[in-house]
Every structure is written in structure tokens, then in C-alpha cells.
Amino acid sequence: MPVEVELQVVASLLRRGRSLDQLSTGLTLLGVLIGLLQWLLVTPLALGLILSVWLIVTGLWQKYWAFRVAFDADLFALMARDGGADADAQALAQRTSALDQALQNLGLQPADRAGRPWPERQRGALKLLRNQAVLLAAQVLPAVAVILASPWLSFAG
Incomplete structure (x- = not known):
């Protein structure tokens, strides 16, 4: 498989990190909401604060x-796009x-991290995604x- 195709595949995988980030942002906002609710309660719950x-x-x-995953996704996409189908190994090295x-x-x-081969860079970028x-x-x-451990759940069923 040409290196440019591998770079594009890695960039595509790294772009999936955006979906992970969106879900995490929602959970972070939920954490803020739970924290604010704890301040409104007369006796805050330790579990809620934690x-x-x-x-x-x-x-x-x-x-x-x-942020790091998104940055790498852009770099991998840039390197794959700039290569084109007729690029040779020397052009990629440049x-x-x-x-x-x-x-x-x-x-x-x-x-000291300069000049690493692309497979090593790909493994590193995918490790960031993990x-x-x-x-x-x-x-x-x-x-x-x-x-699932909340007492209100027993009333729902």
C-alpha cells in the first residue's frame, strides 16, 4: 500500500476522535451541572461532588x-494530500x-524526534487516539x- 494511502487512512481514523471528544464534552458539562446542583442542595452529597x-x-x-489527535489528523491528511499519486519516496522524505x-x-x-519513519509516527498518533x-x-x-446505583431507578421500573 502506498504511503500516502496509509497516511490518509490514519488521518481518517484520527478524525473519529472528534466524536469521542463531543461525547466527553457532554459528560463534562453533566459534571458541571451535577456540581452546581450540589451547591444548591442544603446538604451536598459526597458522591455527587466526587x-x-x-x-x-x-x-x-x-x-x-x-486537541493532539485533531492536530495529528490534520498533519497526516496534509502529508497524504500533498503527496499525490505520482510522488516518490524522495519527495515524501523532503x-x-x-x-x-x-x-x-x-x-x-x-x-531528536525528527526523521522518524512514518510507521512509527502512525503508531504514536493512534496511541494518542487510544x-x-x-x-x-x-x-x-x-x-x-x-x-444504575441510584435509588430513583427502582421507582422507574
């Missing part, structure tokens, strides 16, 4: 990974060198557990 803080902190942490130089100039990549998904799971699971 859940609120957990949803907000993991949501903000996930947002950091979402574009990679230019990308590394730009990232170094902006302080986004240390000099980190984002793990943080989303860390947000979802406690929220679902609290909902």
Missing part, C-alpha cells in the same frame, strides 16, 4: 488528548523533513455506575 469533580477533570484531560523543521521551529517537536478513548471510558463508566 462524580462532578471526576467528570470535569477527566473531561479536561481528554480535551487535551483530543516533505517529512520540512514538516519536522516546521514543528521544531514552533517548539512542538524536539530535534489515550483519548481510555479517558472517555473513565468518564462514562463511573457516570453509568452512579446512574
Whole structure:
């Protein structure tokens, strides 16, 4: 498979991180709402405060990974698009060198990370996406557990 196709596939996978981020944003806002409700209660519930803080902190942490994933998605798409079907390995190496130089100039990549092969970069970018998904799971699971353990659920059935 040509390198440009692989880069486009990775960019497409990384763009799925946007959906994860949207769900996490909703859960983070739910955490804010739960926290505000705790302040309105005469006797705040410890579980509510803990859940609120957990949803907000993991949501903000996930947002950091979402920014990194989105940035990598754009870079991979750019490298795939600029290559074209008739690009050779030398042209890709030149574009990679230019990308590394730009990232170094902006302080986004240390000099010792320059020149890495694209398969290594792909694994690294997909690891960022996995980190984002793990943080989303860390947000979802406690929220679902609290909902299922809530006493009002027994009245609904």
C-alpha cells in the first residue's frame, strides 16, 4: 500500500476522535451541572461532588488528548494530500523533513524526534487516539455506575 494511502487512512481514523471528544464534552458539562446542583442542595452529597469533580477533570484531560489527535489528523491528511499519486519516496522524505523543521521551529517537536519513519509516527498518533478513548471510558463508566446505583431507578421500573 502506498504511503500516502496509509497516511490518509490514519488521518481518517484520527478524525473519529472528534466524536469521542463531543461525547466527553457532554459528560463534562453533566459534571458541571451535577456540581452546581450540589451547591444548591442544603446538604451536598459526597458522591455527587466526587462524580462532578471526576467528570470535569477527566473531561479536561481528554480535551487535551483530543486537541493532539485533531492536530495529528490534520498533519497526516496534509502529508497524504500533498503527496499525490505520482510522488516518490524522495519527495515524501523532503516533505517529512520540512514538516519536522516546521514543528521544531514552533517548539512542538524536539530535534531528536525528527526523521522518524512514518510507521512509527502512525503508531504514536493512534496511541494518542487510544489515550483519548481510555479517558472517555473513565468518564462514562463511573457516570453509568452512579446512574444504575441510584435509588430513583427502582421507582422507574
